[in-house]
Amino acid sequence: MSTGQIAHAIEYINKFFNVHAESNVIVLAFSKDQLKNFVGSLSKIMSVIKAKTQKYFLPVVVQANPMKEEEEMLVVLKASDKIDKYELEGWFVQDENKVAKLF
Numbered sequence: 676m677s678t679g680q681i682a683h684a685i686e687y688i689n690k691f692f693n694v695h696a697e698s699n700v701i702v703l704a705f706s707k708d709q710l711k712n713f714v715g716s717l718s719k720i721m722s723v724i725k726a727k728t729q730k731y732f733l734p735v736v737v738q739a740n741p742m743k744e745e746e747e748m749l750v751v752l753k754a755s756d757k758i759d760k761y762e763l764e765g766w767f768v769q770d771e772n773k774v775a776k777l778f
Contacts, residue, residue: 680705680706680709680712681712681716681719681720684703684705684716684720685719685720685723687703688701688703688720688723688724688727689723689727692724692727692728693727696727696728699730699753699754699756699757700751700752700753700754700757701724701732701751701752702749702750702751702752703720703749703750703752704740704747704748704749704750705747705748705750706746706747706748707739707745707746707747707748709748710737710748713748713750714775717734717771717774717775718771718772718774718775718776720752721733721752721771721774721775722771724752725771728754730754730755730756731754731755731756731771731774732752732753732754732755733752733753733755733758733774734750734751734752735751735752735753735758736749736750736751737749737750737751
C-alpha cells in the first residue's frame with residue numbers, strides 16, 4: 676500500500692469501528708502490487724485496530740478480490756478471541772510487531 680493507501684485504510688478502520696464497535700471482523704482491499712507495503716504496515720494497522728477495539732485482530736485471509744481479480748487483494752482480519760485457539764498455540768503473542776513479522 677502506498678502511503679496514501681495506508682492512510683486511507685486507517686481512516687476506514689477508524690470510521691468502521693466508530694459505527695461497528697462490536698465487530699469481530701474487518702475486510703480491507705488494496706492493490707495487488709501493494710502486498711509488500713501492506714505487510715510492512717501490518718503492525719501499524721493492527722495497533723490502530725487494537726486502540727479502537729481493545730482486541731488483537733489477526734489476518735486470517737489474503738486473497739484476490741473476486742470482483743477485481745487482476746487488480747485487488749482482500750485481507751480479512753479477525754479478532755483473536757474469535758479464532759480457535761488450538762490453531763494459534765505455539766506462535767501467537769500479543770505483540771503487533773511480532774505477529775506482523777510472522778505474517
